[in-house]
Amino acid sequence: MILLYLEAGVSDAHHIHTKASRSELAAAVEMVASRVKKLRVLLIPFFATSHIEPYTELAIRLAGARPDYAVEPTIAVTPANVPIVQSLLERRGQQGCIKIATYPFPAVEGLPAGVENLGKVAAADAWRIDAAAISDALMRPAQEALVRAQSPDAMVADPHFSWQAGIAADLGVPLVSFSVVGAFSGLVMGNLMAYGAVEEGEDAVTVPRFPLPEIRIPVTELPEFLRTHLLERDGKDVDSIGKVSVGQNFGLAINTASHLEQQYCEMHTSGGQIKRAYFVGPLSLGAEAVAPGGGGGETQAPxxxxxxxxxxxxxxxxxxxxxxxxxxxxxxxxxxxxxxxxxxxxxxxxxxxxxxxxxxxxxxxxxxxxxxxxxxxxxxxxxxxxxxxxxxxxxxxxxxxxxxxxxxxxxxxxxxxxxxxxxxxxxxxxxxxxxxxxxxxxxxxxxxxxxxxxxxxxxxxxxxxxxxPGGAGDAKRQRAMELAAESRAAMAEGGSSHRDLCRLVDDLVAAKLEREQVPS
Incomplete structure (x- = not known):
């Protein structure tokens, strides 16, 4: 699978604030929200269940983040991936609350018709899904036609689809990149892509421009695209190879929480290469889990x-x-x-x-x-x-x-x-x-x-x-339970992730108001 966001060198970023304070901006948005009939957000995930489900979770959270706003999310997927969205919406009791739009998956040599998901393809053919997903010629026309037909107020797209930035710019709508990989892993891959090097004969690589302690990773444990890039770059300027300029987008959202990856979240918000960062997870928290200490029921449970x-x-x-x-x-x-x-x-x-x-x-x-x-x-x-x-x-x-x-x-x-x-x-x-x-x-x-x-x-x-009993598992459980409590607090009203989710909606509403030049 290709890199989820290659801007990283990218270790540094911070929020761009308006002249007004955050509270003043929220108050201003509240005052004119009645003039905004709705905020239509189009979400476009990559062709894997591990991407489609978090995008669906984000859509559900966006729809309910600001009850006073009419936020209308639409998930855009290819026909064979619709059941994944529908199944999750059913499990969340959200049928009919989130719209689904479809666009055709291109005909790809070697892929049977209807195979449009990495989880449905033979291991030897998985690269065909990846290759189609990042192909401007194969994928962009159908996605662009869908976006233009939907004419959304805002877009949330997978960083795989680099052309979405151009489409959003043409339409004059904000584009938020949403990463389903955590802040730590995304930064490691981004820094390796931008600045990494493997000397001849070395079997491991050190992550450059990263805080101590040093992180060293065997080449065999790197994602395929990174392994190939580092071993075959032939002296090319690594700062300019394959970069997706996520930093030029409206913002970056990540399915994580600041307490889980604090140091690495701060690397996103401390420099200036990313305009806005939103840490909105864990999105699935509490959605369908049995309460700790409880069973699944006698009649309805699987x-x-x-x-x-x-x-x-x-x-x-x-x-x-x-x-x-x-x-x-x-x-x-x-x-x-x-x-x-x-x-x-x-x-x-x-x-x-x-x-x-x-x-x-x-x-x-x-x-x-x-x-x-x-x-x-x-x-x-x-x-x-x-x-x-x-x-x-x-x-x-x-x-x-x-x-x-x-x-x-x-x-x-x-x-x-x-x-x-x-x-x-x-x-x-x-x-x-x-x-x-x-x-x-x-x-x-x-x-x-x-x-x-x-x-x-x-x-x-x-x-x-x-x-x-009393072994390593019990020792790790204590720390896991502490993180669970902190995660529940982060996703609860007023918690860090909930605040970032609300801030994301506020910022998108403010962007729409600015485009429409609604008088104050």
Whole structure:
């Protein structure tokens, strides 16, 4: 996957304020809000569920941020991605509250018709989705036609779609880039893209222009586009390669909270390269999770929640590696045998696309101690269930935020994209997790075919050690619960994330009033 925002060198940015104070601006907006019939916001996510769902969550939050304003969000997706939006809106009870607009996905050689999402494509063909997504020739015409037909008052777009800045400028409407990757990982990738270098023979790279302690990352753990860029740049001016000038947009919103990544959020707001920054997450907090300490109910809950209801508190380890990752059959076999040997209860999600079958007799041996899911799992409800004691995660940012919201410690097993970078935030900065792979257990890489095989005995050892009462999991849980409380406060009315969300709406309303020259 390409870089989510390449402006970063980019380490520095701050808010541009009007001459009036923030309170004066809010008061002015309130006075003339009655003259604004509505604020129509068009949101355009990238073609992956891990992007579409946060954009939908943001749309829901925007619609309710300022009850006195008529904010009308519209999610723009291709036809095959509509069910993702609809499903989330149904789970949130927001059917009919958020509009959905569609535009055609281009015909791409090698992709079957109707395959328009990274989670639905074979691992070997995922690059075709990426290539189409960033193609000005393939993607821009359909998106531009949709934007012009919608004629929104404001746009929120994925940084993948660099041409949206030109479209927004032509229409004279503000464009906010919304990153579904955290501040830390985005800055690491941006600084590496802009200023990074790998000397010949080196197997790791140091993140440039970053605060101490030094962050050094193996080349094999870098996202594909960064690995290629650093190894094949051939002395080109790295400051000018592939930059997306997010800094020229109206602002940047990130699905994070200032308390989670304070130092790195401050790097966005301390210099001047980004006009406005909004930290509006965790967006999914409280949306569908079972309240901590509670079960899922007797009649309406899914089978997996009813199964969890039968388990003791903090006794189950939950494993899910996201919608995009590919795990080899050999590694899945070792995971299955390791979970069996651990003696711990487990709830394990395996992508149906893997088409893997457990070892002979495994299901009979684990019996009711384990549950295997190959369909959609209600992850926030699972993570918030009292019976779950730990989460084995691929370090996708959405999953990290959901673990934080649930106050749950994690074992990290990154797979692709920026997940190895996010792992460092989780284990070294947030302090809520430990690496699943012990040192020397095998090679780690963003290319699944390069992964070392983690044997069953190491799987069993990692799970039992982390889940042991009084062990590492309990130590990490305390910090996770502290972050959960701070996150709930951030998203509550008056909290930092809620204030930033309201400020985003206020700023977009003010921009509309300025364009329409509404008299004061």
């Amino acid at each position: 089978p997996c929640i009813r199964w969890l209801d039968s388990k003791p508190d903090r006794s189950v380890v939950y494993l899910c590696f996201g919608s995009l990752t590919h795990v080899s059959d050999a590694q899945l076999d070792e995971l299955a045998l390791g979970l069996e040997a651990s003696g711990k209860a487990f709830l394990w999600v395996v992508r149906a696309a893997e088409q893997w079958r457990p070892p002979a007799g495994w299901a009979e041996r684990v019996q009711d101690r384990g549950m295997l899911l190959t369909a959609w799992a209600p992850q926030t409800a699972i993570l918030g269930h009292r019976a779950v004691g730990a989460f084995v995660t691929h370090c996708g940012w959405n999953s990290v935020l959901e673990a934080v919201a649930a106050g749950l410690p994690v074992l990290t097993w990154p797979m692709v994209f920026e997940q190895f970078i996010t792992e460092r935030l989780v284990t070294e900065v947030m302090g809520i997790g430990e690496r699943f792979w012990p040192e020397g257990a095998g090679r780690r890489s963003t290319r699944y075919e390069e992964h070392g095989l983690v044997p069953a005995e190491d799987v069993a050892r990692a799970v039992t050690t982390f889940m042991c």
